[in-house]
Amino acid sequence: MTRYDLALIGFGGVNRALAELIAGRGDALEAELGFALRVVAITDLRAGSLVRTDGDGIDLAPLLAVAPGELDFSAMDGGDAEPRNEWVIREVPADIVAEATFTNPMDGEPALSHVRWAIEAGKHVCTTNKGPVALHCRSLRELARRHGVCFEFEGTVMSGTPVLRTARRMFGGLAVTGFEGVLNGTSNYVLGRLESGLSFADAVAEAQALGYAEADPTADIEGYDVQLKVMILANEVLGAGLTRADVPCTGISALTAEDVRRAAAEGLRWKLVGSAARRPDGTVEARVAPVALPDGHPLAGVTGPVNTVAFHTDLLGTVTVGGPGAGRVETAYALLSDVIGIHEQSGRAVAGAKSLQEAHRG
Ligand SMILES: NC(=O)C1=CN([C@@H]2O[C@H](COP(=O)(O)OP(=O)(O)OC[C@H]3O[C@@H](n4cnc5c(N)ncnc54)[C@H](O)[C@@H]3O)[C@@H](O)[C@H]2O)C=CC1
Numbered sequence: 001m002t003r004y005d006l007a008l009i010g011f012g013g014v015n016r017a018l019a020e021l022i023a024g025r026g027d028a029l030e031a032e033l034g035f036a037l038r039v040v041a042i043t044d045l046r047a048g049s050l051v052r053t054d055g056d057g058i059d060l061a062p063l064l065a066v067a068p069g070e071l072d073f074s075a076m077d078g079g080d081a082e083p084r085n086e087w088v089i090r091e092v093p094a095d096i097v098a099e100a101t102f103t104n105p106m107d108g109e110p111a112l113s114h115v116r117w118a119i120e121a122g123k124h125v126c127t128t129n130k131g132p133v134a135l136h137c138r139s140l141r142e143l144a145r146r147h148g149v150c151f152e153f154e155g156t157v158m159s160g161t162p163v164l165r166t167a168r169r170m171f172g173g174l175a176v177t178g179f180e181g182v183l184n185g186t187s188n189y190v191l192g193r194l195e196s197g198l199s200f201a202d203a204v205a206e207a208q209a210l211g212y213a214e215a216d217p218t219a220d221i222e223g224y225d226v227q228l229k230v231m232i233l234a235n236e237v238l239g240a241g242l243t244r245a246d247v248p249c250t251g252i253s254a255l256t257a258e259d260v261r262r263a264a265a266e267g268l269r270w271k272l273v274g275s276a277a278r279r280p281d282g283t284v285e286a287r288v289a290p291v292a293l294p295d296g297h298p299l300a301g302v303t304g305p306v307n308t309v310a311f312h313t314d315l316l317g318t319v320t321v322g323g324p325g326a327g328r329v330e331t332a333y334a335l336l337s338d339v340i341g342i343h344e345q346s347g348r349a350v351a352g353a354k355s356l357q358e359a360h361r362g
């Protein structure tokens, strides 16, 4: 039975939910997917680092029994008060590094370095961190190709909803001309709560407690989170090569509860919309802005942390993908789907190498 050893970098909502998935249904996953998962290292800014490469690896149950803010690895066997990210990523034997630290929309660091170190050490990477992917995807892909490892990031757009894989695998042979979508769970949740009478601050606090918001929710409210997602989607699906400067961005902070309620009474729903479209000259224009959509518009009925993106294509017209856009478990599932993707690609690589050997022999 194949087994993948995982190093978890960042042990907040998402990677903790991944650990819960592995601890809670590892055996069922093993039976269904044909591979086992063992966590051999965890690092976190607040908890420190923990490494166990013997036996079953790290015993996750006792860690998960401790409240997130109270976890301290320093007194544990194999533990250290420091995160020791570089040492863990480069030196601890692991097959896959799951990166889920804070997203930095300015330069992608320190997650960018985490991803680079892992790839340079010959480890596959899956990440939910939008910074490195939006800002440096091309160079990281090239680095991964040179080192013969996978670089997967399904969770960076619409959490566990498989929008990137759908667009990459299912749109072969047609031209995507653009897309528009509700791509941030927090702002959409906040707009809905304003409509039902909550204050802005209370609505944001709820979104934080539910695990939807970024560590600094300004990214959700001012639209930077959607800006990164638009870049990722446009660069993946339209080959756009967009930088942040190419995507003008306005968030929802200027909207008041009164604006939202008045619009609702007039049959309009405010939504934070991220969009991109190919111009006749082949370049791509993109933006992030709040829009008051009439009831009946396909994006007007998207509520709470649900996200939806409508892709415009030449052969199929508009194809819409919708599902959870945020949430700890939902995003942990994206990491699991990346691991499955890595397993499939590794299987193909092994099968390819075997048939090459057979061809040489025969
Ligand atoms: N929560 C969600 O719904 C989604 C989150 N994401 C992304 O996934 C990542 C993780 O999200 P959450 O777990 O919700 O965030 P979180 O804030 O709950 O957890 C992040 C963890 O990373 C740790 N950390 C920060 N910097 C670190 C460093 N330099 N070294 C080691 N640990 C470090 C923090 O101590 C914290 O425990 C973020 O980049 C976020 O943008 C993506 C899609 C959805």
Ligand SMILES: N[C@@H](CC=O)C(=O)O
Pocket (backbone or CB within 6 Å): 156, 158, 159, 183, 184, 185, 186, 187, 212, 213, 214, 220, 225, 325, 326, 327
């Ligand atoms: N903060 C983000 C989480 C997922 O990317 C959101 O609210 O959508």
